[in-house]
Amino acid sequence: MKIKPQTPKGFRDFLPSAATRRAFLLDKLTLTFKKYGFEPLETPAVEFAQTLKGKYGEEEKLIYEFSDRGGRELALRYDQTVPLSRVIATYPTLPKPFKRYQTQVVWRADNPQAGRFREFLQVDFDTVGSSSFLSDAEIIACALEAMNKIGFKEYYLRINTRDTFKGLPKKVISALDKLKKLSEQEVVREISKSGFNLEKAKEVLVKIKESKPPRQIEELFNLFSPIGIDKNRVIFDPTLARGLDYYTGVIFEMEVEGYQTGSVGGGGRYDNLIGSFTGKETPAVGFSFGFDRLLDAANSQGLLPEDKATTTVLVTILGDKSLESSLKIASKLRNAGINTEVYLEQLGGKKISLEKQLKYADKKNIPFAIIIGEKEQQEKTVTLKNLSTKKQETIDVISVIDKIRLSQT
């Protein structure tokens, strides 16, 4: 029976070139996290449904839930902050502050649309157990350095604190969070739904817009210079709200100049969430990169390597006579640390043309081919062909290794 080979909507395959680009970006991020002393943490895909419930507000309906054979109610990881909180409660002896990064996929039964998926990678780093501004400053420094490491030139962090909204109803925060999508007039209308008349709602918005940085923001800014943060990268924005319920202090969002889709990451301080698991006050601050957007932004600014093949050299196979020489040179290249493929079809007389073999290398963006025919075999040389310039030369094995190595640096 032939089965229709498709994935469910909102779930993606990453073929080698996409997977390679994703790994490239992820590497730069995790290298930066490690530099700031964040350590890797992995949690299971499946948690008890009870662990996730009551944490995400309205979004809760998007959790993938199911029962197992034993009737246990389980759920797929929805974010990495709630599992982190559960981990802190599960292992009370973990040294604190606990600084971890976590780069796993999460699942949301959302309506798939452009740039929105049901399974996607989240890239988080958090510090748990410190209420010091130093940990806020460090999270910000690390997020900015990650952007720099990726190669972004114009990026900035918008920053605010939930204190700006003290005494205002929750709905005002949700209304402000829509400022990026809606006009001011529409936001005023949203604010008015919290029980203000339109005039008063307008005043609320104006007052927020004109807020001066509160003292905690100023104290935080004082740490920026010694910790190595360029102050010009950080902008106080009193209208920044962020939707999630659990923020309690400083909040921030990362934006890339010229990238219109939206912020590529954000986070803030959430001093009460973890307490709901541990039963005691546990302050925390963290940042989450939206990996798909970050990749998209990096791609739109030409910061990702062009379809770089994993393989550096294809060793062609011209016939049973030269097979052994071809295999041996492949083995030598691999021992020298060069990623090497051997063209696989050609044994027992079925001969594949050199042209077809080179076409295969081209399709896969492999930069070099090595050709060993009878002449090369006799002379103990190889022919190295550069597949982009189409130039080729016949040289000895040691020179060929040096040439390829040189091209890789």
Place this chain on the structure above:
Amino acid sequence: MKIKPQTPKGFRDFLPSAATRRAFLLDKLTLTFKKYGFEPLETPAVEFAQTLKGKYGEEEKLIYEFSDRGGRELALRYDQTVPLSRVIATYPTLPKPFKRYQTQVVWRADNPQAGRFREFLQVDFDTVGSSSFLSDAEIIACALEAMNKIGFKEYYLRINTRDTFKGLPKKVISALDKLKKLSEQEVVREISKSGFNLEKAKEVLVKIKESKPPRQIEELFNLFSPIGIDKNRVIFDPTLARGLDYYTGVIFEMEVEGYQTGSVGGGGRYDNLIGSFTGKETPAVGFSFGFDRLLDAANSQGLLPEDKATTTVLVTILGDKSLESSLKIASKLRNAGINTEVYLEQLGGKKISLEKQLKYADKKNIPFAIIIGEKEQQEKTVTLKNLSTKKQETIDVISVIDKIRLSQT
């Protein structure tokens, strides 16, 4: 409300030290795969249930299935071979042979027991679209080189072909697969269930045990030397059966001398599975490492780094006066590529003793601490403390960077 912070049975957290060791091993494996020209592939956790069904024989009941809101029947990834087959059918223009590695978790609703989990990492690499013995030899070479790269000294590959069992009922293969767990007498009894009497069943087993390597195995062995495989690592074993239904040719299992739990990986040729998706004959061969066992074997042979911390240096903070100097040296260390933590609690007068800060570094296995007191601040020096030898010296910033770098090589 306080929630009981536990994971469902068979699902695991990996805390930083475990996650670091796992990443260490995974790195060695993927580096080797790349060296042989295998490229990364990622598929979604969730597939249509229909895609997975009818592939795993009796094991099918262990698939995690659920329905989504739209009533679609979905299932969690059960292995990485069926998703690979689906990918080959989904993207018919992928250049062939298609060589991919895939390192993702899979889920099985199995009974959790020692060393058996419901979520675990699989590490696979496969070549699709070549029926050449060269691709079998390459898979074997890559698997053996991965073992070497991890640092194993005594390991070997048992090898056989399904041709050894030609004409014998399927149940005989399942019976043989139990030879590692059951006595020969018990296996003979199992074989007899296929309709042989005990005498005949015994003959079947003896005949299999005395089989000589068929021609295809000999041809394969001829490729070993030029491709760089040490023939002493490969043992023809006519009783090797492997349980899965879909193998059609050569089969193999990797064993570590002195590791009794079982093989650390295995694989073989499966020329018919992918056809059930593509509708046309698509030969394939692959290998799968059991990551948990491989890690366990590597650990039992002392091949994993001892609880290596991500962080190399903890910069302590002795007071508000030296805070700025401490932050600046941390920034310098990071810029020099050294993973650096700053002790986070100490702002606004709340003073934490140096002893407590050093204890934190100890608990996290951080090898160095940098201390900046008033004296160091005045002299523009730092004190570097080696936390394992307890020795310390006061030196300038450039020397400290050099010293730490030297210790890392």
